[in-house]
Amino acid sequence: MIDFEIPADLAELRDRTAAFIREQIIPLENGAPRDHHGPTEEFRLHLVGLARDAGLLVPHVSKEFGGLGLSHVGKALIFEESGYSMLGPVAMHIAAPDEGNMHLLEVVANADQKERFLRPVTSGQHRSMFMMTEPDGGAGSDPSMMKTRADEQADGSYRINGLKWLITSALGATVSIIMARTFDRNGTDVGATMFLTESDAPGIEIAEVLGTMDHNAVGGHAVIKLNDVHLPAESVLGEVGAGFRYAQVRLGPARLTHCMRWLGAARRCHDIAVDYARTRHAFGKPIGEHEGIGFQIADNLTDMQTSRLLIQHCAWVLDSGSQAREESSMAKLYVSEATSRVVDRCVQILGGRGITDRTVVRQVYEDIRAFRIYDGPSEVHRMAIARRALR
Numbered sequence: 001m002i003d004f005e006i007p008a009d010l011a012e013l014r015d016r017t018a019a020f021i022r023e024q025i026i027p028l029e030n031g032a033p034r035d036h037h038g039p040t041e042e043f044r045l046h047l048v049g050l051a052r053d054a055g056l057l058v059p060h061v062s063k064e065f066g067g068l069g070l071s072h073v074g075k076a077l078i079f080e081e082s083g084y085s086m087l088g089p090v091a092m093h094i095a096a097p098d099e100g101n102m103h104l105l106e107v108v109a110n111a112d113q114k115e116r117f118l119r120p121v122t123s124g125q126h127r128s129m130f131m132m133t134e135p136d137g138g139a140g141s142d143p144s145m146m147k148t149r150a151d152e153q154a155d156g157s158y159r160i161n162g163l164k165w166l167i168t169s170a171l172g173a174t175v176s177i178i179m180a181r182t183f184d185r186n187g188t189d190v191g192a193t194m195f196l197t198e199s200d201a202p203g204i205e206i207a208e209v210l211g212t213m214d215h216n217a218v219g220g221h222a223v224i225k226l227n228d229v230h231l232p233a234e235s236v237l238g239e240v241g242a243g244f245r246y247a248q249v250r251l252g253p254a255r256l257t258h259c260m261r262w263l264g265a266a267r268r269c270h271d272i273a274v275d276y277a278r279t280r281h282a283f284g285k286p287i288g289e290h291e292g293i294g295f296q297i298a299d300n301l302t303d304m305q306t307s308r309l310l311i312q313h314c315a316w317v318l319d320s321g322s323q324a325r326e327e328s329s330m331a332k333l334y335v336s337e338a339t340s341r342v343v344d345r346c347v348q349i350l351g352g353r354g355i356t357d358r359t360v361v362r363q364v365y366e367d368i369r370a371f372r373i374y375d376g377p378s379e380v381h382r383m384a385i386a387r388r389a390l391r
């Protein structure tokens with residue numbers, strides 16, 4: 001049975017997070033230093049400093065690595081509050097891909113790798129990137145099409161060659177996780193492996209930072225060439241050939257944390273839209289009192305509450321020790337589409353104002369579009385849910 005009661009310590013942390021976002025982060029939104037991909041690195045570090053002082057940096061990681069060791073249910077509460085400003089997850093260092101990468105490293109990395117790669121990221125000073133997707137017919141919705149290859153050498157080291165793209169956080173990320181189809185010394189395909197390295201390893205080249213429709217990714221989304229990257233055997237993350245299994249370790253919770261953050265962003269847009277609907281008059285009364293707007297408000301609330309319940313249920317299943325594959329597919333599918341609907345309605349309620357930068361709604365509208373594509377597009381989640389049903 002699911003217990004919907006929020007423990008007092010989590011309720012206190014949720015309220016403290018909400019106050020931090022409201023009082024310290026939202027006032028910085030206007031005129032925040034940005035390049036064309038997102039907040040600048042200097043500004044990011046300023047935000048991180050604020051979250052550290054507030055005791056809210058990396059709350060999802062264990063206390064050993066400077067966090068609060070939140071459960072998934074705890075994350076659902078705190079990440080939604082953080083997402084209420086698009087800068088909140090950047091400040092608390094719980095934005096993608098770092099948040100998922102930290103989780104992956106906590107679960108899979110060995111003690112040496114944790115000290116060398118995880119600790120600098122959890123400090124907030126460093127960022128990381130996760131290289132899976134490829135252009136030109138390689139890994140995408142179907143990761144098994146991966147073309148990047150790692151060839152084991154006679155001394156046990158690996159040489160990695162390939163091309164990745166859409167890699168978030170690339171500019172300035174110091175830690176890299178690379179997925180590659182792996183061949184042993186006999187040339188036998190032994191499956192995909194994750195490799196962990198510093199991003200300045202010879203052969204890792206940022207070929208291009210893509211122009212994209214979102215504006216909140218520190219370091220942008222890049223095309224990365226892997227030109228004979230030579231890594232020692234100690235660079236293997238976990239076991240050789242277990243890369244796709246570890247991708248699930250990362251993606252199960254990472255899909256859900258996207259849902260949590262975007263629910264917060266959708267709620268912010270909704271609050272702005274309701275405020276407008278209450279005060280803006282047309283045809284003799286506030287627009288919110290016209291049924292056409294009132295129904296949109298009701299649909300927003302229903303979409304958000306349904307999303308919240310799905311997230312909480314999936315978080316509870318993850319906390320029970322399951323990988324929650326079906327639940328996380330359903331949550332990612334439903335919440336990405338429901339929060340997109342909410343934000344779209346908010347633009348409509350705001351009229352012309354909705355497409356201006358007088359409110360954050362425009363930015364959220366543009367940024368949330370990609371949520372239906374990354375970490376499994378909606379179609380692939382539908383396919384996975386249907387396949388299980390037909391089994």
Ligand SMILES: Cc1cc2nc3c(=O)[nH]c(=O)nc-3n(C[C@H](O)[C@H](O)[C@H](O)COP(=O)(O)OP(=O)(O)OC[C@H]3O[C@@H](n4cnc5c(N)ncnc54)[C@H](O)[C@@H]3O)c2cc1C
Pocket residue numbers: 097129130131132133139140141142165166167168169214221370373374375376377378379380383
């Ligand atoms: C903002 C953003 C950030 C990202 N960051 C990263 C990152 O940091 N690291 C990384 O490795 N990747 C990243 N990605 C890549 C992302 O994970 C991929 O875009 C996603 O997996 C889809 O792959 P694709 O783009 O190659 O689409 P494709 O595989 O080319 O799919 C094209 C379309 O076909 C549909 N389709 C595929 N299979 C089916 C099917 N069976 N039935 C019906 N329709 C289907 C898809 O749903 C999609 O609509 C990012 C993407 C975005 C947009």
